[in-house]
Amino acid sequence: MSTCLYSKSQEYDLTDETCIDSGKLGHSKSQIHQQPVVSRFMSNCHYSTLYSDSVTTNTQHKLLGNMPIYVKIVEVGPRDGLQNEKDIVPTSVKVELIKMLVDSGLQVVEATSFVSPKWVPQLADAKDVIGAIKSVSGARFPVLTPNLKGLEMALEAGVKEVAVFAAASESFSKSNINCSVNESLARYRDVTSVARKHSIPVRGYISCVVGCPMEGNVHPSKVAYVADELCKMGCDEISLGDTIGVGTPGTVIPMIEAVKNVVPIEKLAVHFHDTYGQALSNILVSLQMGISVVDSSVSGLGGCPYAKGATGNVATEDVVYMLNGLGVKTNVNLKKLMLAADYIRKHLGRPTESKVAKALSKTLFCASKL
Numbered sequence: 001m002s003t004c005l006y007s008k009s010q011e012y013d014l015t016d017e018t019c020i021d022s023g024k025l026g027h028s029k030s031q032i033h034q035q036p037v038v039s040r041f042m043s044n045c046h047y048s049t050l051y052s053d054s055v056t057t058n059t060q061h062k063l064l065g066n067m068p069i070y071v072k073i074v075e076v077g078p079r080d081g082l083q084n085e086k087d088i089v090p091t092s093v094k095v096e097l098i099k100m101l102v103d104s105g106l107q108v109v110e111a112t113s114f115v116s117p118k119w120v121p122q123l124a125d126a127k128d129v130i131g132a133i134k135s136v137s138g139a140r141f142p143v144l145t146p147n148l149k150g151l152e153m154a155l156e157a158g159v160k161e162v163a164v165f166a167a168a169s170e171s172f173s174k175s176n177i178n179c180s181v182n183e184s185l186a187r188y189r190d191v192t193s194v195a196r197k198h199s200i201p202v203r204g205y206i207s208c209v210v211g212c213p214m215e216g217n218v219h220p221s222k223v224a225y226v227a228d229e230l231c232k233m234g235c236d237e238i239s240l241g242d243t244i245g246v247g248t249p250g251t252v253i254p255m256i257e258a259v260k261n262v263v264p265i266e267k268l269a270v271h272f273h274d275t276y277g278q279a280l281s282n283i284l285v286s287l288q289m290g291i292s293v294v295d296s297s298v299s300g301l302g303g304c305p306y307a308k309g310a311t312g313n314v315a316t317e318d319v320v321y322m323l324n325g326l327g328v329k330t331n332v333n334l335k336k337l338m339l340a341a342d343y344i345r346k347h348l349g350r351p352t353e354s355k356v357a358k359a360l361s362k363t364l365f366c367a368s369k370l
Helices: 054-063 077-081 091-103 126-133 148-157 170-177 181-197 220-232 249-260 279-288 316-326 334-348 355-360
Strands: 018-021 072-075 162-167 202-207 237-242 268-272 293-296
Touching (some): 072 316, 148 181, 162 181, 170 202, 181 220, 202 220, 237 293, 293 316
Parallel strands (some): 237 268, 268 293
8 A cells, every 4th residue: 555645746846835735726835845945956756854753753752852953064065076186176176166055045055175286177267266256245265275375375365264184083184285194283283372372263274084094993092193283273163074984873972082082062063975875874863962053065076086986965955854854053054055956966077975865866656564
């Protein structure tokens, strides 16, 4: 016996003021917005991600009692997502993507990186990108500055926030930035010191927080050490990155436990890659542990050049969809977010990595239950 949750004959177009139901009278736009539907990306069969009754709500409180009311999403697609693209993405495309992401409600968009074009040619237009988005309001645009020279260039361009990146693995640090962990920390002390003099907030990234492509498992104490050093040097926020996507809740929980013993939980963020399909479950347990900042990348863009087979960051669309279902606010409009994802996907000429986008871009049939 099957049950159809919604009629397949319903076709909604959120660009219009009404939705037409098989030729019947249309429903108001406000009624449509009660369901998380997404313009032309939606199938003919619509499903709500949020269901609750008194019994369900009580159970949710027991299981998810520590969930934050609001989660800040840090969109890293324009920088972390695009930096390894072989074909140079035009500056105009990057700028338009950033504007579309801001229009979706994202309040923090990592725009670019002031790094040597020799190492990251994709981001050689950093100054031009920053110049083009100076007039864009409603969001913050941090940039990556791997050294003092990068910081100086960022300051000249008028950047208001910067980020530095270290690793919890010695081998990865040497492969990625050609220095040891402690050498990188010494470098970033200089960067944070100058940034503080200019009242510039600094974010610290830590790579390989649960696993390294060279060393294998990474002990939580190593992550805690780097996090503690970044906090002491003045980083306002520290993002814990599962660079190769090998983490599970079983490895993420002890890692966060170790870090929050030395860094206030409100200063922590998580950054998961979805190589093994564990990103959303890892985000969920992170939120249950008190973290309320999540990094993600539109369309699941990104990857690690030093980890064979590692896929991109968790897709922002998937994160927003899950948080909507949990009743956690993000202030992100999923419809507009998917328009931004579709824009960059088409330019890159590849399918999206977002499970949500894949589902909503196809015609879905009614859900059936035996």
